Amino acid sequence: xxxxxxxxxxxxxxxxxxxxxxxxxxxxxxxxxxxxxxxxxxxxxxxxxxxxxxxxxxxxxxxxxxxxxxxxxxxxxxxxxxxxxxxxxxxxxxxxxxxxxxxxxxxxxxxxxxxxxxxxxxxxxxxxxxxxxxxxxxxxxxxxxxxxxxxxxxxxxxxxxxxxxxxxxxxxxxxxxxxxxxxxxxxxxxxxxxxxxxxxxxxxxxxxxxxxxxxxxxxxxxxxxxxxxxxxxxxxxxxxxxxxxxxxxxxxxxxxxxxxxxxxxxxxxxxxxxxxxxxxxxxxxxxxxxxxxxxxxxxxxxxxxxxxxxxxxxxxxxxxxxxxxxxxxxxxxxxxxxxxxxxxxxxxxxxxxxxxxxxxxxxxxxxxxxxxxxxxxxxxxxxxxxxxxxxxxxxxxxxxxxxxxxxxxxxxxxxxxxxxxxxxxxxxxxxxxxxxxxxxxxxxxxxxxxxxxxxxxxxxxxxxxxxxxxxxxxxxxxxxxxxxxxxxxxxxxxxxxxxxxxxxxxxxxxxxxxxxxxxxxxxxxxxxxxxxxxxxxxxxxxxxxxxxxxxxxxxxxxxxxxxxxxxxxxxxxxxxxxx
Ligand SMILES: NC(=O)C1=CN([C@@H]2O[C@H](COP(=O)(O)OP(=O)(O)OC[C@H]3O[C@@H](n4cnc5c(N)ncnc54)[C@H](OP(=O)(O)O)[C@@H]3O)[C@@H](O)[C@H]2O)C=CC1
Ligand SMILES: Nc1c(N[C@@H]2O[C@H](COP(=O)(O)O)[C@@H](O)[C@H]2O)[nH]c(=O)[nH]c1=O
Numbered sequence: 001x002x003x004x005x006x007x008x009x010x011x012x013x014x015x016x017x018x019x020x021x022x023x024x025x026x027x028x029x030x031x032x033x034x035x036x037x038x039x040x041x042x043x044x045x046x047x048x049x050x051x052x053x054x055x056x057x058x059x060x061x062x063x064x065x066x067x068x069x070x071x072x073x074x075x076x077x078x079x080x081x082x083x084x085x086x087x088x089x090x091x092x093x094x095x096x097x098x099x100x101x102x103x104x105x106x107x108x109x110x111x112x113x114x115x116x117x118x119x120x121x122x123x124x125x126x127x128x129x130x131x132x133x134x135x136x137x138x139x140x141x142x143x144x145x146x147x148x149x150x151x152x153x154x155x156x157x158x159x160x161x162x163x164x165x166x167x168x169x170x171x172x173x174x175x176x177x178x179x180x181x182x183x184x185x186x187x188x189x190x191x192x193x194x195x196x197x198x199x200x201x202x203x204x205x206x207x208x209x210x211x212x213x214x215x216x217x218x219x220x221x222x223x224x225x226x227x228x229x230x231x232x233x234x235x236x237x238x239x240x241x242x243x244x245x246x247x248x249x250x251x252x253x254x255x256x257x258x259x260x261x262x263x264x265x266x267x268x269x270x271x272x273x274x275x276x277x278x279x280x281x282x283x284x285x286x287x288x289x290x291x292x293x294x295x296x297x298x299x300x301x302x303x304x305x306x307x308x309x310x311x312x313x314x315x316x317x318x319x320x321x322x323x324x325x326x327x328x329x330x331x332x333x334x335x336x337x338x339x340x341x342x343x344x345x346x347x348x349x350x351x352x353x354x355x356x357x358x359x360x361x362x363x364x365x366x367x368x369x370x371x372x373x374x375x376x377x378x379x380x381x382x383x384x385x386x387x388x389x390x391x392x393x394x395x396x397x398x399x400x401x402x403x404x405x406x407x408x409x410x411x412x413x414x415x416x417x418x419x420x421x422x423x424x425x426x427x428x429x430x431x432x433x434x435x436x437x438x439x440x441x442x443x444x445x446x447x448x449x450x451x452x453x454x455x456x457x458x459x460x461x462x463x464x465x466x467x468x469x470x471x472x473x474x475x476x477x478x479x480x481x482x483x484x485x486x487x488x489x490x491x492x493x494x495x496x497x498x499x500x501x502x503x504x505x506x507x508x509x510x511x512x513x514x515x516x517x518x519x520x521x522x523x524x525x526x527x528x529x530x531x532x533x534x535x536x537x538x539x540x541x542x543x544x545x546x547x548x549x550x551x552x553x554x555x556x557x558x559x560x561x562x563x564x565x566x567x568x569x570x571x572x573x574x575x576x577x578x579x
Contacts, residue, residue, distance in 0.1 A: 028159045028161050030060075030064055031098070031153075031162065031165070032159075032164065034060050034098040035098050035100065035153065035162075035166070035168070036165050037058050038057055038058050038098045038127065039100040039169050041057070041071040041100075042054035042071055042169075042173070043172050045073055046172070047225060048073065048475070049072050049073075049075050050321045051179075051319050051321050052072070052075045052176075053072075053101055053131075054172050054173055055071060055080040055081075055099070055104075056099070057069065057071070058097070059084045059091070059095050059096070059097050060095060060096050061091055067095055068083075068084045068086070068087030068091070069083075069084055069087060070084035070085075071083070073474055073475065074474055074478065076447075076477070077474055079103065079112040080099070081097065085097075085118075085119035092119035093119065093121075094122050095121055095122065096121070096123040096124070097116055097121045098124075098127075099126050099127065100127040100128070100169040101128050101169060102128070102136070102137070102139050103130075103139040104132075110142065112139065113139050113142045113143055113146075117143070117146045117148065123150075123151070124148055125152075127166055127168075128153070128154075128169045128170060131173070131176055131177045131181075132176075132180050154166050170397045174186055174342070174397050175321040175322040177397055178342060178397070178398065179321055180398075184309070184312035184315075184316050184340050185320045185322055185323045186323070186342050186343075187335070187341050187342050188225070188342065188343045188345055189336070190221060190344075190347075191345075191346055192209040192210035192214065192348075192387075193209060193347070193348055194209055194352055195352055198354075198355065199358075199360060201355060202356075204359070206237070206238060207238070209351065210347040210387050211385040211386050212385070213387075214387045216246055217347075217384055217389070218326075219243075219245050220244070222242065222243070222244040222324055223244035223250060223251075225323060226252055226253065226315075226320040226321055226322050227252045227253040227255050227278075227320055227324070228253075228255065228323075229254075229331075230254075230255075230325075230326050230328075231257050231258070231327040231330060231331035232257065232258030232261075232263060233328055234327055234331075235264070235267055235269060236262075236263065239267055239268055240268065240269070242254045242269065242326065250477070253276050253277070253320075254276070255278050255315075256269060256277065256279045256280070257306065257331060258279065258280075259306055260282075260285060260286075261279070261282075261285040261286040263279075265292065270296045270298055272296065273489055276297075277299070278300075278301060279301070280300075280302075280306065280314075282302070284302070297488070301314070307334065309339075309340055317535075328359055332362050332363065333363035333364055334363075336365060336394070339395070341394050342393060342394060343391065343393050343394065344391065345389065345391040346361065346391070347387050348389075349386065349387050350386055350388075376392030377393045377394075377396055378392055443509075444473075444479075445479070446476075446506075448471060448479040449505075449509045450483075450505055450506055451470045451479045451482065451484075452467045452470040453502075454494050454498055455467050455483075455486070455495065457495055458494070458495050460492075460493060462493055470482050507557050507560070507561075510558065514561060514565070524561065524562050525566070532555040533552050534554040542554040
């Protein structure tokens with residue numbers, strides 16, 4: 001009896017398990033099916049929510065019917081849980097909510113938890129706990145403290161079918177889970193090869209090996225990644241565009257890795273009107289070409305040691321969660337040897353090209369015996385048009401289970417995680433403890449307000465349209481994309497005094513945000529005594545830069561606001577004591 005009670009904290013499932021094994025299995029199968037559906041929903045916005053997780057939610061009635069569904073569309077938009085209970089309406093009362101992942105209950109923002117509580121949800125089933133330590137467990141504790149029964153797969157009950165459902169939750173947020181456990185982004189090596197294992201003819205010609213349908217799948221893969229990376233030789237041979245052209249998802253940054261910087265002056269990747277390109281190279285390589293790239297708007301980053309690990313650690317610091325490697329075999333071998341590739345996706349076309357010198361997907365790995373071969377894990381096979389898509393993992397997704405804190409454990413940030421000086425607080429992305437939380441009254445976020453202000457007051461209907469587009473953008477990222485690309489493509493729409501007023505605009509937006517949300521103000525005040533630095537390695541105006549060379553205006557404005565709030569509170573304290 002005691003064992004059954006420990007495994008099943010749900011009275012419903014408990015009774016079923018105790019009285020009838022088949023019923024218990026049925027309940028597990030039902031829970032597993034809904035959790036898988038929540039994971040599928042979460043997958044629908046892959047790439048768009050980065051650097052946040054992908055969340056999906058299903059509300060199911062006690063008779064097992066779906067009453068409502070939702071998924072987080074993008075960073076800063078309505079939580080999946082709120083959308084699902086809205087869709088379910090009155091049916092939410094007494095229902096079960098299935099979540100692929102514990103909500104991120106970020107910086108006192110309880111929207112997801114409140115939505116479930118207010119809707120009268122009886123039970124919540126969670127696929128996996130939040131992987132980031134400072135967010136982990138708090139939403140689950142809050143839901144339980146509100147009297148809602150919460151079951152976490154793998155903790156409250158286990159079975160093969162539930163384990164598979166849990167795996168689908170791990171898969172959908174693999175990039176974030178890797179980020180939580182390692183210092184490199186989640187990397188996928190993708191290639192298309194002929195049946196005889198070639199990725200191009202011996203001439204280097206490769207267009208096309210895989211079918212149109214397969215290439216559309218590649219656009220989807222790109223749309224779900226933060227960046228696509230190729231080696232210098234692929235740029236010279238293919239002149240690729242590396243854009244996501246299926247019309248959905250976001251547009252990943254293009255990265256070129258080149259030691260020599262011996263690249264053509266005319267290349268599709270140097271057109272950065274729609275999508276940005278970053279070239280990473282050896283320090284000191286072809287300075288004049290670096291200047292040429294900069295004049296085209298291409299960012300060049302120099303490395304003392306240009307190798308896949310250093311480059312991935314750099315992009316991890318820049319906040320990238322997932323990278324798609326679309327390079328040839330030379331760079332692929334180097335990346336695999338450096339252990340930065342987590343997953344392989346191979347399109348195999350039923351074609352034979354032959355050629356003993358034709359390139360293959362992975363160059364020399366220094367292996368001499370078949371026993372040394374790397375075996376993929378969790379291999380999947382899928383037919384895509386005439387091609388076969390084979391995918392699998394080179395490294396397993398880290399298991400989150402062993403590090404789950406007890407229910408009552410106080411969740412603290414481990415200072416060893418980021419070896420920064422304690423008197424300096426670096427913040428950057430929203431998942432950092434001190435990251436921004438861009439909820440904001442009239443405008444959806446500070447980002448919406450700031451970007452729109454670039455075009456406010458300009459007597460041109462296109463500027464008005466742009467302000468409106470930014471105002472109604474579905475996420476802060478989309479607002480930033482519209483604002484930045486319009487500034488680059490149509491500088492005539494930008495107000496004349498923008499450079500003079502932009503700090504004031506940001507200050508006003510921040511002041512409004514911190515005054516509107518007391519929990520954000522108290523986080524800001526809790527940093528007293530610390531220097532605040534926006535840890536953006538590339539934004540040298542608002543951020544601190546890679547080596548402290550940035551002006552850090554965002555950090556400065558926050559410290560100014562903090563002083564003002566402190567001043568206000570000491571004046572009111574004086575008034576109280578003198579009264
Ligand atoms: N079918 C498919 O899926 C694909 C086919 N291809 C084909 O493959 C061929 C190109 O293959 P490949 O030459 O292997 O191209 P890569 O994309 O692997 O480029 C190799 C280049 O990467 C740069 N590089 C920078 N750092 C490193 C490092 N640490 N290790 C290795 N390389 C590094 C160097 O550039 P630099 O010389 O500038 O210093 C090197 O020459 C082309 O014919 C192309 O069409 C390419 C991609 C996918
Ligand atoms: N040849 C080949 C691929 N090649 C990859 O796609 C790049 C070209 O992308 P784009 O210019 O955006 O169309 C190219 O440089 C290489 O990385 N991919 C595939 O799915 N199937 C193929 O047959």
